[in-house]
Amino acid sequence: MNAADIERAVRRLGRDIAERARAAGAAGDVAIVGIRRGGVHLAQRLRRELARELGAEPPLGTLDIALYRDDLADKGAAPVIGPTDVRFPVQGKTLVLVDDVLYTGRTVRAALDEIVDFGRPRRVWLAVLVDRGGRELPISADFAGARLEVSDQDDVQVRLVESGAPEDAVVVKPRRAP
Amino acid sequence: MIGRHKHCIALEDFSREEILEVIDLAVSMKEVLQRPIKKVPSLRGKMVVNLFFEASTRTRSSFETAAKILSADALNWTSSSSSVTKGETLVDTAKNLEAMRPDVLVIRHSAGGAPRLVAEHVGCSVVSAGDGAHEHPSQGLLDCFTLREKLGTLEGKTVAIVGDVSHSRVARSDLHAFPKLGAKVRLCGPPTMMPAGVERLGATVHTDLREAVDGADAVIMLRIQHERIGDPLIPGTREYSKVWGLNAKKAADWLKPSCVILHPGPINRGVELSPEVADGPRSVILDQVQNGVAVRMAILYLLAGGAGEEARA
Numbered sequence: 001m002n003a004a005d006i007e008r009a010v011r012r013l014g015r016d017i018a019e020r021a022r023a024a025g026a027a028g029d030v031a032i033v034g035i036r037r038g039g040v041h042l043a044q045r046l047r048r049e050l051a052r053e054l055g056a057e058p059p060l061g062t063l064d065i066a067l068y069r070d071d072l073a074d075k076g077a078a079p080v081i082g083p084t085d086v087r088f089p090v091q092g093k094t095l096v097l098v099d100d101v102l103y104t105g106r107t108v109r110a111a112l113d114e115i116v117d118f119g120r121p122r123r124v125w126l127a128v129l130v131d132r133g134g135r136e137l138p139i140s141a142d143f144a145g146a147r148l149e150v151s152d153q154d155d156v157q158v159r160l161v162e163s164g165a166p167e168d169a170v171v172v173k174p175r176r177a178p
Numbered sequence: 179m180i181g182r183h184k185h186c187i188a189l190e191d192f193s194r195e196e197i198l199e200v201i202d203l204a205v206s207m208k209e210v211l212q213r214p215i216k217k218v219p220s221l222r223g224k225m226v227v228n229l230f231f232e233a234s235t236r237t238r239s240s241f242e243t244a245a246k247i248l249s250a251d252a253l254n255w256t257s258s259s260s261s262v263t264k265g266e267t268l269v270d271t272a273k274n275l276e277a278m279r280p281d282v283l284v285i286r287h288s289a290g291g292a293p294r295l296v297a298e299h300v301g302c303s304v305v306s307a308g309d310g311a312h313e314h315p316s317q318g319l320l321d322c323f324t325l326r327e328k329l330g331t332l333e334g335k336t337v338a339i340v341g342d343v344s345h346s347r348v349a350r351s352d353l354h355a356f357p358k359l360g361a362k363v364r365l366c367g368p369p370t371m372m373p374a375g376v377e378r379l380g381a382t383v384h385t386d387l388r389e390a391v392d393g394a395d396a397v398i399m400l401r402i403q404h405e406r407i408g409d410p411l412i413p414g415t416r417e418y419s420k421v422w423g424l425n426a427k428k429a430a431d432w433l434k435p436s437c438v439i440l441h442p443g444p445i446n447r448g449v450e451l452s453p454e455v456a457d458g459p460r461s462v463i464l465d466q467v468q469n470g471v472a473v474r475m476a477i478l479y480l481l482a483g484g485a486g487e488e489a490r491a
Contacts (some may be wrong), residue, residue: 067218081206117215
């Protein structure tokens with residue numbers, strides 16, 4: 001995907017989420033939570049789209065799921081933890097969890113565990129830029145910018161200008177040996 | 179691992195980057211403490227044993243709370259009700275506890291060097307919760323964290339440490355850590371409570387309190403440790419309080435407006451700090467207690483969060 005494809009995908013995601021929120025009678029209760037690190041910039045872009053669609057800017061938070069990983073015991077060293085920042089009441093909200101790539105589903109599982117520690121949302125939707133398949137848990141995206149079938153030997157990299165990339169792009173590359 | 183360390187025994191061993199690794203992580207851990215549900219599953223299935231050969235409420239509770247918030251199992255062991263009273267050695271006690279497969283042993287002991295001795299004989303990580311008059315690394319780290327939180331940075335700041343420096347393991351840990359983060363340290367107290375040659379650690383030594391706190395960004399008041407002082411090193415607590423204690427008038431007249439006051443606790447009210455100062459707006463003593471939990475969460479997470487060496491091999 002190039003920059004134009006990504007822009008179109010984000011716009012469509014915004015439109016689809018707004019449409020479903022209105023249909024559910026939840027247009028005023030939408031909040032966005034980006035999963036660090038890949039989902040944070042996308043969440044900010046989606047927030048702008050939703051503000052345009054719904055006429056009000058939804059609250060925005062970020063989650064760092066490192067403390068909720070289920071593979072700590074397998075890691076050589078404890079992973080780096082970034083800030084989790086959810087400053088709005090989660091109770092009763094329609095939460096849109098945002099990540100750049102949906103792969104095994106383990107990150108999303110951890111994010112769901114973490115978000116319920118902040119309260120009980122009315123519902124949670126998952127929006128991703130790329131669903132690359134390869135699920136290891138029964139988790140699926142409610143909204144996806146693109147659905148691809150990518151081999152386990154490959155990595156999907158989402159490069160955004162906010163993270164220092166020269167231009168937006170989604171690149172599939174052979175995975176580097178660990 | 180904290181940087182290249184499997185144990186957390188002395189801040190003397192830690193580099194600037196290793197200190198920052200712990201206090202940067204403590205920022206995220208402190209956020210967990212603000213949540214409605216103060217529990218994360220990161221150390222589920224791990225065991226932390228608190229091995230305390232000395233009385234402690236604050237530090238032991240702090241380590242226990244930190245372990246429980248991270249979902250580790252915490253076992254508290256105190257020497258008064260143990261086989262030590264039957265003559266078991268420190269190393270035997272530690273080895274017996276290690277046979278229960280803990281991931282971290284947290285040790286407080288009245289003898290300096292005890293945690294390092296235990297670390298040489300066990301396979302799990304060892305954290306010192308204070309050993310004699312040697313060091314109290316987690317307190318030093320929480321002081322660094324609190325100062326950075328309150329002052330923005332330690333770079334170029336001046337911290338005065340006042341009181342019984344010679345018996346204070348907190349002062350020693352602070353003295354190893356603060357200069358690594360760019361702070362200047364002034365030590366102040368009765369000459370009988372000042373270790374010889376302490377200037378070699380990069381601090382300036384003062385006997386006059388006013389001179390020591392003049393222009394300081396933070397003042398750490400140490401506790402008079404009646405339990406550690408054999409021969410009387412001061413004529414009496416009354417005189418000590420008059421000369422080296424901080425009351426509201428001295429604080430108002432001598433400290434700069436932004437100066438914060440720390441104390442490792444427990445406070446001898448009316449001796450090193452008057453109640454008005456201990457409970458006043460400059461005091462960050464209760465912040466230190468909360469930050470202590472966050473810092474100890476960071477320490478336990480870094481030491482127990484990854485795979486053990488066997489798994490890494």
